[in-house]
Amino acid sequence: MSKDRLPEVLEKWEAVIGLEIHTELTTLNTKMFCGCPVAFGGEPNTRVCPVCLGLPGALPVPNARAIESTILAGLALECDISSWSQFHRKNYFYPDMPKDYQISQYDRPFCVGGHVDVEMDGAESVRIGITRIHLEEDTGKMVHVGGSEGRIAGATHSLVDFNRAGTALMELVSEPDIRTPEQARRFASQLRLVFLTLGVSDCNMEEGSMRVDANVSVRPHGQAEFGAKAEVKNMNSFKALHDALSYEIVRQADELEAGGTVAQETRHWDAGKKRTSSLRSKEFAHDYRYFPEPDMVPFTFDDDFIEGLRASLPELPDARRARYARAYALPGNDASVLSSDLGLGAYFEEAVEAAGGPEMGKAVANWVLGDFSAHLNAEALLPADSSVTPRKLARLVQLVGDGTISGKQAKAVFAEMVATGEKPRQIIERLGMQQVSDSGAIEAVVDRVLAANPEEVEGYRAGKTGLIGFFVGAVMREMGGQGNPAMVNEVLKARLGG
Helix, strand or coil, X not given: CCHHHHHHHHHHEEEEEEEEEEEECCCCCECCCCCCECCCCCCCCCCCCCCCCCCCCCCCCCCHHXXXXXXXXXXXXXXXXXXXECXXXXXXXXXXXXXXXXXXXXXXXXXXXXXXXXXXXXXXXXXXXXXXXXXXECCCEEEEECHHHCCCCCCCEEEEECCCCCCEEEEEEECCCECCHHHHHHHHHHHHHHHHHHCCCCCXXXXXXXXXXXXXXXXXXXXXXXXXXXXXXXXXXXXHHHHHHHHHHHHHHHHHHCCCCCCCEEEEEECCCCEEXXXXXXXXXXXXXXXXXXXXXXXXXXXXXXXXXXXXXXXXXXXXXXXXXXXXXXXXXXXXXXXXXHHHHHHHHHHHHHHCCHHHHHHHHHHHHHHHHHHHHHHCCCHHHCCCCHHHHHHHHHHHHCCCCCHHHHHHHHHHHHHHCCCHHHHHHHHCCCCECCHHHHHHHHHHHHHHCHHHHHHHHCCCHHHHHHHHHHHHHHCCCCECHHHHHHHHHHHHCC
């Protein structure tokens, strides 16, 4: 079974996909209902207390910042904020939850409705609805070992680390509006950017602070009712999300075309084998036996509280992309790339300001998206960690703009800036790279080159205008590469008669 068959399958079958995005609110200092610290890693079972271990008599105290962060996310995604909400207990056997239940939300989540408009290449944007955003506590972490790999030779067993148990976990559930793996990938990626912009999470998928589950089914084109769905888990990257959905769509279509049925179940994505496998039968809401959390009162939010949070919203990614395109006259793709990386966008804006303002935006963007980004990728750096500061890059752009050095020379200067950390002017003086823009000096060299190449001059004037490159090269060689290319061209054409 290959995901390469996906286009063929989608011609006959329509995929119906809904995502569940689980995001740990990692900017908080403590867990959701207790004072234990939140951080990735650490010695197992050391960041626990009677509350997150569920010991008798320990009572939960809700984390106000976690609630505010969840509502802030809802406002950013145009959700309706519930004026009255409450927590519930969600019950079933949790080997990685010491209480054996999870404090979550059921029928009165903090945020309902909302949407995300997903841009697709060469097509209109797709609006993906949001069903709800609710808040709960995360589970612990299970480590499954066995045989020779385990501490008990010959026995299969599991280890559990409760350090993560109780961490504030925001869950966003989408409407089943997604139709392709690429739409799903872009939807999840855009949500990650929104959450990073809000500062509510580091969204590190490798460390599990952002995790994606998908509910996927297929149906013949034109059929109104949904097919049986499978929930796919264990997708810890956007590539894994895309690959898992591609596989699952093809698997379900093949099953139905062979006369079989699709089981409603939870499936595990194996990134190594590039396939899903059955994990357990799919639970329904009644399986969890929800009831209101008896140790916490409900929450009420007045308009002043909600509007106060709305006023604190930062500039969101879509607005930032539109501003970049408008204020700096950037092409759509350049604006999208710069607005989708918070660090790179901040670096770009600081460099533009240092270079002289918005009219320098396009020139600065070319350097930021070109040589500077290549430098970051080669050395695995964040923009803020580079020795090429925004002010240094801005000065380099100015030196090219005023004719002090050529674009070709600027690339050599940039390489020296990366290697030495020096300012561009220091490098230019040290290497003697000052571009010659004196018209008299350039005219003298041009005259010598033309006098030394009479046959080529005659050929140019006879119509072989491509020889201009020969003359430019000869002049630049005689000037040691320091002649102003634009002035060299201008003088040559004047001397050659056009």
